[in-house]
Every structure is written in C-alpha cells, then in structure tokens.
Amino acid sequence: MKDYSTAFTNADHVIITKVYSAREKNIWNCSGEDLANMIGGTSTEYIHELEDVIEKLALAISLDNDQETIVFTLGEGDITILGPQLLRRFAQSEENLTKCR
Numbered sequence: 001m002k003d004y005s006t007a008f009t010n011a012d013h014v015i016i017t018k019v020y021s022a023r024e025k026n027i028w029n030c031s032g033e034d035l036a037n038m039i040g041g042t043s044t045e046y047i048h049e050l051e052d053v054i055e056k057l058a059l060a061i062s063l064d065n066d067q068e069t070i071v072f073t074l075g076e077g078d079i080t081i082l083g084p085q086l087l088r089r090f091a092q093s094e095e096n097l098t099k100c101r
Contacts, residue, residue, distance in 0.1 A: 001030055005038040013060075014044040017053055022076055050078055057082075058089050 008014045016036040019026075036046035047053045061069050073082050 001028070001035060001038060005035060008039055008044070012043060014039055015053055015056065016044070016046050017050055017079070018048050020077060050082060054082060054085050054089070057086055
C-alpha cells in the first residue's frame with residue numbers, strides 16, 4: 001500500500017472510497033481510509049459511499065465548468081458505475097438547461 005500511495009503524487013485531487021476484497025480475505029486489514037491517510041495532503045479525501053462521491057464530483061465539475069476535467073476511476077465492483085452515472089447526471093442537467101431556454 002505504501003508503494004501504491006505514491007502513484008497519485010501528480011494528481012490535482014484524489015478521492016478514495018471504500019475498499020473491499022473481491023474473493024480473497026483482507027488479510028492486511030487495509031481500508032480506503034488508510035490509503036487516503038497514507039496519500040495525505042489537502043487534495044486527498046476519503047468518501048465512504050459511492051453516491052456521495054458522485055455528488056462531490058458533480059458539484060466540483062459544475063463549479064469548474066471553464067476547466068477541462070478528467071475523472072479517472074480505478075477499482076473493481078461498483079466503482080464501474082461512477083462514470084456512467086456522472087455522465088447521465090450531466091446529460092440530465094444539460095437537458096434541463098435546454099428546456100429552460
């Protein structure tokens with residue numbers, strides 16, 4: 001985990017969520033919160049629930065609409081729904097803006 005934590009050195013912002021084992025037992029008793037603490041810094045945060053991560057990203061991206069934003073997800077399980085849900089959210093927002101014009 002120590003080596004893995006240095007992989008995010010050049011990222012502007014890192015959000016770590018819960019970690020779970022796919023088939024194996026978590027024999028090291030590591031958590032997403034442990035990883036976020038190991039990465040450290042003001043640009044790293046731990047958010048346990050994926051729905052809260054989506055909310056955080058949607059708000060951050062909409063506030064920063066003059067900037068290009070890259071969202072990179074890494075993991076297994078339900079993290080794979082984050083990208084599509086975020087895109088759906090922005091598509092709905094765009095559709096609502098179009099209706100209001």
